[in-house]
Amino acid sequence: MSKVPAIPSLKVSFIWTLAGSVSYSGSQWAMIVLFAKLGNPAMVGQYAFAAAVAYPISLVANLQLRAVFVNDREGRYPFRRMLGARYMLAVVAWLVLPFVCLCMRATAQTTALILLVGTGMLIDSLSESYYSLLQKCERMDRIGRSQMLKGALCLALATVALYFTHSVLYAVCGVLFGRLLILFTYDTGRETFEIGRINSEIKDEPSTSNTFLKRFPAQWDLKLQWEMIWLALPLGAVSVISSFNLSIPRYVIEHYLGARELGIYSALGYLPYAAILFASALGYVGYARLGKLYFERDIRGFYGLLGRMTAIAAGIGILGLLLSVVAGKPILRLLYRPEYAEHLDLLLWLVAAAGLACVTSCVGVAMTAASQFRPQIPLFIAVGIVSIITALVLVPRMGLYGAAIATIAALSVQLIGSYWIVQRGLAKRKLGASEAGGSPSVMEDALISGS
Numbered sequence: 001m002s003k004v005p006a007i008p009s010l011k012v013s014f015i016w017t018l019a020g021s022v023s024y025s026g027s028q029w030a031m032i033v034l035f036a037k038l039g040n041p042a043m044v045g046q047y048a049f050a051a052a053v054a055y056p057i058s059l060v061a062n063l064q065l066r067a068v069f070v071n072d073r074e075g076r077y078p079f080r081r082m083l084g085a086r087y088m089l090a091v092v093a094w095l096v097l098p099f100v101c102l103c104m105r106a107t108a109q110t111t112a113l114i115l116l117v118g119t120g121m122l123i124d125s126l127s128e129s130y131y132s133l134l135q136k137c138e139r140m141d142r143i144g145r146s147q148m149l150k151g152a153l154c155l156a157l158a159t160v161a162l163y164f165t166h167s168v169l170y171a172v173c174g175v176l177f178g179r180l181l182i183l184f185t186y187d188t189g190r191e192t193f194e195i196g197r198i199n200s201e202i203k204d205e206p207s208t209s210n211t212f213l214k215r216f217p218a219q220w221d222l223k224l225q226w227e228m229i230w231l232a233l234p235l236g237a238v239s240v241i242s243s244f245n246l247s248i249p250r251y252v253i254e255h256y257l258g259a260r261e262l263g264i265y266s267a268l269g270y271l272p273y274a275a276i277l278f279a280s281a282l283g284y285v286g287y288a289r290l291g292k293l294y295f296e297r298d299i300r301g302f303y304g305l306l307g308r309m310t311a312i313a314a315g316i317g318i319l320g321l322l323l324s325v326v327a328g329k330p331i332l333r334l335l336y337r338p339e340y341a342e343h344l345d346l347l348l349w350l351v352a353a354a355g356l357a358c359v360t361s362c363v364g365v366a367m368t369a370a371s372q373f374r375p376q377i378p379l380f381i382a383v384g385i386v387s388i389i390t391a392l393v394l395v396p397r398m399g400l401y402g403a404a405i406a407t408i409a410a411l412s413v414q415l416i417g418s419y420w421i422v423q424r425g426l427a428k429r430k431l432g433a434s435e436a437g438g439s440p441s442v443m444e445d446a447l448i449s450g451s
Contacts, residue, residue, distance in 0.1 A: 043263065193215065324351045
């Protein structure tokens with residue numbers, strides 16, 4: 001048995017988690033820069049549209065199974081059975097992809113691109129299974145390394161493919177191959193299984209399970225696997241709906257304005273994404289503390305921490321807006337092409353939307369930390385309705401600016417609704433209400449600590 005490093009400290013684990021997330025998300029943004037530099041706005045739009053269609057569907061294969069597995073301290077859901085549930089969901093998600101393309105009457109090239117992008121995302125969902133095992137064993141450092149390796153490799157392969165072929169399809173094939181390579185060589189590597197075996201998360205398996213073909217088979221217990229899926233469904237549904245809501249303006253742009261305009265909108269929209277990443281990391285840090293304050297009924301402390309988080313998030317948004325006003329055009333020329341610099345006003349609207357998204361993200365974290373799961377579903381449905389209506393009304397009349405305003409309108413509804421749900425939950429908690437404010441159920445306790 002190979003020697004496995006000791007469990008890192010919480011500080012080291014957080015650094016690895018943040019580094020991995022930033023690195024992998026940065027590689028996604030770099031893909032947009034790559035298409036803008038070596039391709040054209042239409043190519044950016046084609047890729048952005050395929051991702052906007054495939055991403056919400058790919059979330060079906062995730063469905064918060066990682067949270068269920070990590071928080072299963074009684075060993076009810078073994079790793080191999082969780083892997084089987086993931087396979088089931090991945091097959092369902094992949095079958096939905098061509099069905100959606102058929103309903104949209106997409107062209108052959110668009111269908112191929114959506115299928116390739118979606119398949120790559122589903123490969124990531126399989127890596128999530130092995131990340132679940134590592135997270136349960138508190139080895140976030142290995143997850144961070146995987147994300148960093150994957151991001152760098154996928155970007156390198158996509159760059160080579162695009163440079164020699166000038167085809168977005170071949171570039172996406174490079175991304176797909178990079179994800180497969182990391183899944184086969186690192187995520188499912190010997191050390192992953194040794195970590196699981198040492199921490200008793202993979203039991204009663206012979207050492208031959210270290211051989212390559214023994215790392216992928218699942219164990220089947222359909223009743224137990226359906227129980228896992230049902231347990232993960234509420235927050236999984238919220239993730240899917242939320243992702244769909246964010247993509248609605250892109251769908252409308254592609255329909256009314258075409259791939260070129262969508263490419264410009266997506267390229268500019270990725271610039272303020274760094275602020276959202278920082279806000280997400282802020283939420284990751286504050287989540288456990290907010291949950292503890294909620295369970296202890298320390299309402300004043302909860303509001304105090306949430307106030308500090310939202311103030312920092314708002315400050316990030318204001319700083320980004322000032323930076324865009326002062327240096328927006330040179331940044332756009334440097335990262336993309338001169339034609340993108342003509343849309344500075346649109347960038348300012350998108351940066352404002354990102355700043356609002358940062359604040360909304362912090363309040364959303366507080367909403368989940370306060371065990372308010374079920375109210376999130378009608379909230380995000382309402383947000384989606386607002387997004388659809390405003391985008392359909394504004395995009396044909398105002399173009400890309402209409403899409404940005406529609407995003408801000410939807411985020412405003414989400415922020416107000418989220419804060420109202422948080423207030424309502426905390427008020428009931430303070431009064432000791434038995435249903436919404438009392439101690440959470442076993443399912444909620446599992447999901448809150450793993451979200």
